Amino acid sequence: MRAFTQHQGIVAPMDRSNVDTDMIIPKQFLKSIKRTGFGPNLFDELRYLDEGKPDQDSSQRPLNPDFVLNQPRYKGASVLLARSNFGCGSSREHAPWALDDYGFRVIIAPSFADIFYNNCFKNGLLPIVLEEKIVDKLFQEAEASEGYKLTVDLEAKTVATPSGESFGFDVDDFRRHCLLHGLDDIGVTLEDAELIKSYEDQRRQTAPWLFGAGR
């Protein structure tokens, strides 16, 4: 996994709560058996005026000029500023894959849906929860000044604005550790293989019905 330490990038403000994973990447694009190539279809139904189809050249499609990511000032944005309950709905990891493929590295919101939040960390994306009033302030600043950038430091757990104002955020230690070092967490878990085996042996004794049934 790609490590995440610090990041500075242009902020795109998406002023809408309850953005669901169907909105982030509609189901017709989930038919791929790969992890890459979802970027052109990120927010497909909001971003384009026509209905998106898999294996289509999206560069030829009519854009919705009202959608935030289609505005020239947000070109190259890598920090998505969002509203509450971002990523609600399905468990599809295609949602963080699409955000990542588009070029986002950080998503800031007052709250995230649990599964989406977790999936981000598996893909080198950093979801940051900030208080609603701070998010409001960032929305105002991002909309007021073109080229507005935020600087995120995962080691220090801070988000800094261009004026030098800094906000701290919480992230649990294990996720932070894996992200800072780009660790393969399967490898980390397998360091405890003996422990898993001994748990399993004990369960085979106490709950034998959990093993081998139906085969």
Place this chain on the structure above:
Amino acid sequence: MAGKTLYDKLWDDHLVKQRDDGSALIYIDRQLLHEVTSPQAFEGLRLANRKPWRIDANLATPDHNVPTTDRAKGVEGIVDPVSRIQVETLGKNCDEFGILEFKIMDQRQGIVHVIGPEQGATLPGMTIVCGDSHTSTHGAFGCLAHGIGTSEVEHVLATQCLVQQKMKNMLVTVNGQLGKGVTGKDVVLAIIGKIGTAGGTGHAIEFGGEAIQNLSMEGRMTICNMAIEAGARVGMVAVDGTTIDYVKGRPFSPTGDAWDAAVKYWRTLHSDLDAEFDKVVELDGAEIMPQVSWGTSPEMVADVTGNVPDPAKEEDPIKREGIERALKYMGLQANQAITDIMLDRVFIGSCTNSRIEDLREAASVVQGRKVAKSLKQAMVVPGSGLVKSQAEAEGLDQIFIEAGLEWRDPGCSMCLAMNADKLGQGEHCASTSNRNFEGRQGFGGRTHLVSPAMAAAAAIAGHFVDVRELLN
């Protein structure tokens, strides 16, 4: 010290290692696999040269992409080549790694969350995961069950464990008796309407109270299924006689001494009387009416006797904008009566409501009646091949067909429209599924979430009606 909640008990029984940083390794008893969220996980295993940790903990079936007509041709009958590759890839992966798969032609094929319980592959007290957020369904059996992303599917395949942080405990109690014509679906929609789509975020919800205890396993599954729509990855109901009766005699269920030992353990799977919850919500079951969603989020629900809300009366500006946006997308007017919403299609199916009891409820409403001529389509999609054959043995298929509904083959179908079953732009659908997000059932489609009985009543009327008026 306070007693343990059901969630605490399940957590403790599956704890392999508590790490110093607050994370924990939790052992997973069962993983269900389907074609959409597993290919990249199997590919990851291959790239890292890893093998599945415990083959017999996995059970697979294709469900999201499968057609619901013309199934005699099997995989070859999937017209969309991209869908076909996904279903074929699941088959190849299961064959390569030796994982049991109910393939498209197998009568046991169906929606993962229907076949797990049906086979007894879902047993009380298990930890169950699947790359699908509606895995919360299995919590109806006193399981710790939740959806995971594809990286975690790979993690469970490789290690039989997940790295987890413990959630908070939430109790939703539904007291009293439900009225006639009010089902588990109405209960869960009413709960989501009350607590909101983020009301359970960060929590494992236990559903309890007399109204929940009186529900069948099908009703409990419907409620736990939609815990995720209230923001909670996990929904649960304590084990009782109803649970144990359902599990008994199923293909994967234990027998003999193992059964007796299992039942003894399962009887402990309830929250202790002195357990403490971080959050408690109470509803009066008698006050719950048949529900209809009017908007583009599952919290946007109203009683069938009610009206579409007026955004002008909402004080919170973000919520007001949300209502305005939803009404525009849904093509509805503020204050419009719910029963004035005209429908184009009716969909009875999905992991929320495609079990035998759901089909019986729907059939009892349409029996001897005809689908409204104004509808373009009304379809019934059973949750599995076995549900289908059971329904046919009971003659339900004939009741549906005579009333003018289509009788289809099992799969996820129009719940998320990954196969050919979808809404056209602007079409209104009474749907027994779980999500009314924009475009969920087809580009520009307008979904109204309802119970099977309400969907059946709507199919007869061509618009929403209070199903209680049709029940004698």
